[in-house]
Amino acid sequence: MSITNLLENWSDFRQQHPSDDRPHREYKWAMSIDLDACTGCNACSVACYAENNLPVVGKEKFAHGHSHHWIRIERYWDNDGREFADQGAQFLPMLCQHCEAAPCETVCPVGATNHTADGLNSQVYNRCVGSRYCNANCPYKARYFNWYDYPTTDNVWPEPMNQQLNPDVTVRGKGVMEKCTFCVQRLTVAKSDARSEGRSVLDGEVQTACQQVCPTGAISFGNLVDPLAKVGKQWMTQQVELNKDKQAKDTAEEAAKLRGYRILEELRTYPSVMYLEQLRESAI
Amino acid sequence: MYCFLRLSVLLVGLIVSASSYAANAVQPLTTADDLGPKVEQPIEFPHDRHAGDAAKGGMEINCMYCHTYARRSIVAGIPPLQKCIGCHQSIESVRETPRIKKLFEYWEAKKAVPWKKVHDLPDFVRFNHERHIQRFVFAQNKPVQEACGYCHGDVKTMTVARRQKPLSMGWCVSCHQKDHPVDATSTKTTHGPNDCWQCHK
Ligand code: SF4
Numbered sequence: 001m002s003i004t005n006l007l008e009n010w011s012d013f014r015q016q017h018p019s020d021d022r023p024h025r026e027y028k029w030a031m032s033i034d035l036d037a038c039t040g041c042n043a044c045s046v047a048c049y050a051e052n053n054l055p056v057v058g059k060e061k062f063a064h065g066h067s068h069h070w071i072r073i074e075r076y077w078d079n080d081g082r083e084f085a086d087q088g089a090q091f092l093p094m095l096c097q098h099c100e101a102a103p104c105e106t107v108c109p110v111g112a113t114n115h116t117a118d119g120l121n122s123q124v125y126n127r128c129v130g131s132r133y134c135n136a137n138c139p140y141k142a143r144y145f146n147w148y149d150y151p152t153t154d155n156v157w158p159e160p161m162n163q164q165l166n167p168d169v170t171v172r173g174k175g176v177m178e179k180c181t182f183c184v185q186r187l188t189v190a191k192s193d194a195r196s197e198g199r200s201v202l203d204g205e206v207q208t209a210c211q212q213v214c215p216t217g218a219i220s221f222g223n224l225v226d227p228l229a230k231v232g233k234q235w236m237t238q239q240v241e242l243n244k245d246k247q248a249k250d251t252a253e254e255a256a257k258l259r260g261y262r263i264l265e266e267l268r269t270y271p272s273v274m275y276l277e278q279l280r281e282s283a284i
Numbered sequence: 285m286y287c288f289l290r291l292s293v294l295l296v297g298l299i300v301s302a303s304s305y306a307a308n309a310v311q312p313l314t315t316a317d318d319l320g321p322k323v324e325q326p327i328e329f330p331h332d333r334h335a336g337d338a339a340k341g342g343m344e345i346n347c348m349y350c351h352t353y354a355r356r357s358i359v360a361g362i363p364p365l366q367k368c369i370g371c372h373q374s375i376e377s378v379r380e381t382p383r384i385k386k387l388f389e390y391w392e393a394k395k396a397v398p399w400k401k402v403h404d405l406p407d408f409v410r411f412n413h414e415r416h417i418q419r420f421v422f423a424q425n426k427p428v429q430e431a432c433g434y435c436h437g438d439v440k441t442m443t444v445a446r447r448q449k450p451l452s453m454g455w456c457v458s459c460h461q462k463d464h465p466v467d468a469t470s471t472k473t474t475h476g477p478n479d480c481w482q483c484h485k
């Protein structure tokens with residue numbers, strides 16, 4: 001692709017946050033995570049390692065901030081001024097929020113991170129030059145930089161572990177930024193199968209790896225454009241709207257019982273992941 | 285003296301780099317000898333005999349007879365040795381030719397023929413045969429050899445296949461930007477997707 005072509009058709013190559021005149025047409029992938037169900041077991045994180053060829057970096061590099069979990073379980077304690085929290089930790093799985101107006105996209109000097117027509121925040125590894133500007137600009141700290149050539153120099157998949165690498169996902173090299181992809185390799189297969197049969201992807205036909213293993217079913221994933229999708233229904237019951245940065249929950253008094261929220265919405269990144277607040281005894 | 289030497293080295297360097305730049309600039313995407321590397325296959329497979337036109341002694345076998353997976357999977361697949369033998373055990377006329385003898389040697393040794401990959405894309409590229417075959421052969425009714433030929437060239441005239449097209453990203457995109465009819469009868473056209481994640485992984 002020539003650079004003139006790229007510049008001339010820039011709007012074609014770089015999808016933007018869809019407004020009313022440019023809505024998502026066939027797919028808008030979204031997720032909802034029920035924090036009431038999440039037990040902090042970390043199964044999602046492990047599944048993501050296995051599905052996406054993530055290198056296990058070890059304690060020392062982890063301590064240096066060179067971790068590679070595309071989904072991490074954050075822990076919060078509600079101490080309320082006391083020395084110990086009486087209800088233990090609250091868990092929150094944090095992954096790339098696939099922001100509609102992603103702050104990471106606008107700052108990439110080479111356009112390696114883009115918005116897809118399906119409403120995903122895409123990261124193209126072989127285009128990334130490793131400026132790490134996106135990482136600096138992501139308010140969710142959901143991006144991970146490859147500091148080492150894990151596959152070769154660090155031999156993180158010694159024989160026979162290399163046999164379990166997923167052939168549908170690249171093994172990323174040194175100097176590349178990576179992050180949760182909503183398991184795009186699975187989405188592509190599902191979309192392709194659906195197209196061969198002349199239909200759209202059905203709800204539940206495709207699962208992300210983290211969703212698939214979650215023992216409590218806390219994670220739901222699906223197509224927001226599909227009126228039958230579970231995720232869409234959840235978003236609707238919670239009155240969370242994709243294109244709004246102020247939800248019913250924040251404004252109306254009587255809406256306080258709504259549990260759905262998106263993280264740091266006031267930054268107007270319009271995330272595609274909705275969390276459902278944990279119900280606590282103290283709150284009832 | 286030293287200074288002159290340095291200057292001349294600099295000048296030569298400049299000229300060399302300028303001329304190599306010029307050579308790079310005029311290089312077209314495809315040249316006559318841009319056939320990709322010549323791949324030595326264990327058996328020099330005559331695509332022309334199998335898929336070639338009847339008038340030229342070919343048998344006009346459909347590409348998908350051997351590359352069975354092309355229409356239903358991401359990869360086209362290489363036929364198992366059993367498929368070759370399935371036909372060749374009842375074709376007496378060529379039974380003693382060196383190529384077929386070699387074929388039966390593999391068969392008797394119960395070993396697969398170690399065919400080599402000719403159209404090898406980098407690991408970060410996802411190319412889906414099914415999508416293209418469904419689109420052009422089944423929806424648009426294009427002859428199989430024409431549809432396969434968009435990327436593989438005129439294989440029916442080759443013996444061992446060689447890469448004919450650059451298979452670079454620009455080349456893929458140049459086709460994805462064209463409007464192709466959706467099916468054989470309708471006038472509706474669409475172009476291929478240009479979202480990075482469609483092909484990159
Ligand atoms: S969560 Fe971070 S990495 Fe993901 S789209 Fe938003 S800004 Fe980009």
Ligand code: SF4
Pocket residue numbers: 044047048051052070071095179180181182183208209210211
């Ligand atoms: S959606 Fe896929 S890539 Fe993203 S955190 Fe879950 S398992 Fe990992």
